[in-house]
Amino acid sequence: HVEIGPGNAWFLSRALTARSADRPAMDRITLVDYNPAALDVSARRIRRHGVALSTHTADALARWPIPSDSADSLGCCMVTHTLHGRGFADKRALFAESVRVVRPGGTLFGCGILGEADPAPISPAGARMRRLYNTRRNVFHNAADTEAGLIDVLALVCGPAARIRVRAVGAVAVWEVTL
Template sequence: MLRLYRRATGARHLDIGPGTGYFLDRCGFTGPPPEITLLDLSQECLEMSAHRLARYRPRTCRANLLEPLPLPDGAFDSVAMSLVLHTVPGGWDAKGKSFAELARVLRPGGTLFGSTVLAEGVRMNALTRRLLVEQHRRGNFQNQGDGPDGLARALAAHFPFSRVVVRGNVALFRATA
């Protein structure tokens, strides 16, 4: 995942669900500092990641990924959403609608990239399956039915180029606007 950040993060970057800001903190930018916007539904998450990334003076945006985003068209060179989609309710049809908004805020040729935990269509050992069931029970994961083929179709509906690679039960993806 860190390799994706290092390869795909552009000069104007939107990070969706930044968590603690770990990936951007470890990215090791060369050249001028990027313009970073952090987007999350959780104000606490935004504050935590903005504090960690204070040296970049990130902007924050509190918004719901499943609603129209309060961001201008073509504003970003890159958009990341690492370990986010498996926490979003609904199947790929519902989650895929967010890709239309992300394609809108990317400049032509811009890159969407990220990762998500899959629940279907991947091999899992017994421990992984038990951990996944527990995350569903707690309501932390909303990825019932999420498989790599559905992700690939949802990306292809909104991006002219996309790629999904599965590692264990995690999908790494990249798409170009």
């Protein structure tokens, strides 16, 4: 499994804790993040599970130091709205790298906050925070991220044989792709 932008790896750690006979084993984890401090925190948490672990400091929008067709799954949760670009088309490299790294038959999944260009419902407080983070704070770069734009980019980079599922949960796009 490859995890892009693992943060503190809380969710990944929970998934490893919940392993059972009916779920595929994750015996090798690769973490990729632009921030070495985040990698240190997440690596400490994942090492407790006794899985083989590798970490890479890398830009999510550049080529990753991971061999092609080397992973069964790849997760990218709550990352896309922080990546520079106007819309998902400008963030295409993230999805193209994901497809390169995951073997045929493997799964890509993730979620990210949609921008104000998307009609997804959002609370007034959430809309204010999104505007603030897209302007003065310069934390978010998702003003033009839409569910339709995500579907278009996934279809383009994954190809016609991929099974693509995207849905909006409030103002968050959730995707799962089987290659």
